Amino acid sequence: MKVEILNPAVEFHDTTVSYDRKPVLWNIDMTLPQGSLIGIIGPNGAGKSTLIKAAMGLLPLASGYVKIFDGDLDEHRKRVSYVPQRESVDWDFPTSAIDIVLMGRYAHIGLLGRISKKDRSLAMDCLEQVGMQAFAKRQISQLSGGQQQRVFLARALAQQADLYFMDEPFAGVDASTESAILNILRNLTQEGKTVIVVHHDLQSAAEFFDWIVLLNMRLIASAPIENVFTQNLLQETYGGKLTLLSEISELIKKRNIPSRENY
Amino acid sequence: MESIWKFISLSDPNIISVVIGSVLITASSAVVGTFSFLKKKALVGDAVAHAVLPGICLAFILSGNKNPIYIIIGAFITGWLSLIIIDIITKKSKLKEDTAIALVLSVSFAIGILMLTAIQHSGNASQSGLQSFLFGKAAALIGRDLIMFSVVAVILLLMVVLFFKELKLIAFDESFANTIGLPVKALNLLLTSLIVMAVVTGIQAVGVVLMAAILITPAAAARFWTDDLVKMIILAAIIGAFSGWAGSLVSYVAPRMPTGPWIVMVVSIIALISFFIAPKKGIISKQLELAKLRASILEENLLKELYRMGEKDMNTSNAYTLDLLTMQRHFPIKYLKPALRRLLKKSLVFKEGNKWSLSEQGHQKGKRIVKLHRLWELYLSTYLKIAPDHVHEDAETIEHIITPELESRLEKLLDFPKKDPHDRKIPY
Ligand SMILES: Nc1ncnc2c1ncn2[C@@H]1O[C@H](COP(=O)(O)OP(=O)(O)O)[C@@H](O)[C@H]1O
Ligand SMILES: [Mg+2]
Numbered sequence: 001m002k003v004e005i006l007n008p009a010v011e012f013h014d015t016t017v018s019y020d021r022k023p024v025l026w027n028i029d030m031t032l033p034q035g036s037l038i039g040i041i042g043p044n045g046a047g048k049s050t051l052i053k054a055a056m057g058l059l060p061l062a063s064g065y066v067k068i069f070d071g072d073l074d075e076h077r078k079r080v081s082y083v084p085q086r087e088s089v090d091w092d093f094p095t096s097a098i099d100i101v102l103m104g105r106y107a108h109i110g111l112l113g114r115i116s117k118k119d120r121s122l123a124m125d126c127l128e129q130v131g132m133q134a135f136a137k138r139q140i141s142q143l144s145g146g147q148q149q150r151v152f153l154a155r156a157l158a159q160q161a162d163l164y165f166m167d168e169p170f171a172g173v174d175a176s177t178e179s180a181i182l183n184i185l186r187n188l189t190q191e192g193k194t195v196i197v198v199h200h201d202l203q204s205a206a207e208f209f210d211w212i213v214l215l216n217m218r219l220i221a222s223a224p225i226e227n228v229f230t231q232n233l234l235q236e237t238y239g240g241k242l243t244l245l246s247e248i249s250e251l252i253k254k255r256n257i258p259s260r261e262n263y
Numbered sequence: 264m265e266s267i268w269k270f271i272s273l274s275d276p277n278i279i280s281v282v283i284g285s286v287l288i289t290a291s292s293a294v295v296g297t298f299s300f301l302k303k304k305a306l307v308g309d310a311v312a313h314a315v316l317p318g319i320c321l322a323f324i325l326s327g328n329k330n331p332i333y334i335i336i337g338a339f340i341t342g343w344l345s346l347i348i349i350d351i352i353t354k355k356s357k358l359k360e361d362t363a364i365a366l367v368l369s370v371s372f373a374i375g376i377l378m379l380t381a382i383q384h385s386g387n388a389s390q391s392g393l394q395s396f397l398f399g400k401a402a403a404l405i406g407r408d409l410i411m412f413s414v415v416a417v418i419l420l421l422m423v424v425l426f427f428k429e430l431k432l433i434a435f436d437e438s439f440a441n442t443i444g445l446p447v448k449a450l451n452l453l454l455t456s457l458i459v460m461a462v463v464t465g466i467q468a469v470g471v472v473l474m475a476a477i478l479i480t481p482a483a484a485a486r487f488w489t490d491d492l493v494k495m496i497i498l499a500a501i502i503g504a505f506s507g508w509a510g511s512l513v514s515y516v517a518p519r520m521p522t523g524p525w526i527v528m529v530v531s532i533i534a535l536i537s538f539f540i541a542p543k544k545g546i547i548s549k550q551l552e553l554a555k556l557r558a559s560i561l562e563e564n565l566l567k568e569l570y571r572m573g574e575k576d577m578n579t580s581n582a583y584t585l586d587l588l589t590m591q592r593h594f595p596i597k598y599l600k601p602a603l604r605r606l607l608k609k610s611l612v613f614k615e616g617n618k619w620s621l622s623e624q625g626h627q628k629g630k631r632i633v634k635l636h637r638l639w640e641l642y643l644s645t646y647l648k649i650a651p652d653h654v655h656e657d658a659e660t661i662e663h664i665i666t667p668e669l670e671s672r673l674e675k676l677l678d679f680p681k682k683d684p685h686d687r688k689i690p691y
Contacts, residue, residue, distance in 0.1 A: 053438070056438075057441070057442070058441055058442065074444070077442075080442070081442075082442040084436065088438065089435060089436045093301065093434070093435045093492075094301075094489065094495050095431070095435065095490075095491070099431075099492075103428075103436070103439065106445065107443035107444060107445075111426075111429065112426070115428070139490035155439075175672075
């Protein structure tokens, strides 16, 4: 099932990506529409992260090309934002939430440029949009997983891009963060921006996205949501969610609970 | 004793140059070292430090003297070469980076030692003192070196200040730096060049063998005290400077003593002390926190058991003896009595004779723990499909850490259930 469109935000043309010569993505060929909320769905190891890393020029392509706004990525760097998987960085880094958001301004500030008052107030606005203004000065390791994810999102907002690639922004976040993030993404697409989100939960995917890319080492589908699958099918396949559980595990880790209780 | 005082009061220009030289070197090394520490590239500095030895020897052999300019050029070349070789080995072979580093470090150091031995046996009179590059000799710093060290220190600090935000970003999130179009390769090159520069100048005072310690240890110590990168860098510089000063003091007072080991001793002691006493991150404060947590878990367990006994006897204000309490659940006596005394002080329990009972407040608290325990058991068995006889252990821990926010979500999610999986009533 594949739907092609004109004037896409992103075009993958016969793209193959390999690690150590071993291809993990085969001949991806698709066009993704502007102004949509697009979900990239697939099981673990399907190559979802690899796909968006390749689109962001973080991995060499074994073959094919990727076009961003019908041009080269380098022409449009400032219009494109990338939110890596939360686990890809060490959150024990000595810095505060607001400083992370300010990193979203670096491309605009330029090498050797200084951070201005305007950048600071913009970063603060972005934190406010994700409901984290109260945590601006907080050291990032003291934030919960959901809050860290929000900080990453605020950093992306600070980039003021037109196209966003996000790797699992909903992973390990609580229900209220989930709906907060979703709202922000919807607002972005309403402003005509394109948001491409890696997501692994099929059930919620049906509620979240306008356009779905199904991926498993190769492209299985890329089409508007209604063409790809029906609500019924999904409910059958997937059970309830376990966000509470992941939050508890995080609490256990944070508070350093002694493992065996003998007192 | 007298010489110590003479040193501290900086009474002679020689001392001043030794002190300034060592302090400049160690402080600026600590500053650039902070970034390799944060990038988790501590070993790279070590490899470079060992690899400069053949360069130093080669420079001496070719020039026939110990002119610092030649020495530094030689050191720079082989230091750099080692980085390139590490890079090639990692990229072209199946060896991992740490193996490549270990390989380059040991091979180049071995070559350096061979060359050094050859020079020492060559009978060249000016070779004496070359040995001090191994373990450092701060007292050998003279005015001529000082100018060069100052230049290097200024370059290092200037680069860090100029490129601070970029260096910070590539240390935290290199992929993101790449995606916004920062010249990440060039910045990494800059950082390694700074490290090579720090090493090459630092070996005079610290020596090639221990140079890595002065790059990394101040940052590691500073990390315990602050969560702010700027403060961390400043603190690392101060720690580095202090150990540099202490090292040069030793070198002045006992000229036959190598400086490097002393500098490293001082900085390591600072790191060790930080490791123990730093607030929040230090071991002692972590242990205290753990003890506090343990005490509060014990208190909650006591309230819970008193509640459950009352529940069984259908009278929540019943009083019980310690024997009955320990029969209900094994409490180590050593901790039991102090815990009860604490509860008494907080008026959560009453004591009549040798019997203990819950106050109204204690009753509420005990009830909450019991509720959380049973809710969690229910959550595990309904949402994770864990058998009811396997959920108790887990709930024993979780009941103490659920926050009020999670508590209300749990209640809503399960829709205020009446019974837990063992068919016991859930109290609200
Ligand atoms: N750096 C890497 N080197 C080698 N193989 C990798 C690397 N990263 C990912 N892979 C492999 O590529 C495949 C796709 O990975 P990834 O894109 O992370 O999947 P997803 O994000 O869909 O879970 C997996 O089989 C994974 O093992
Ligand atoms: Mg992934």
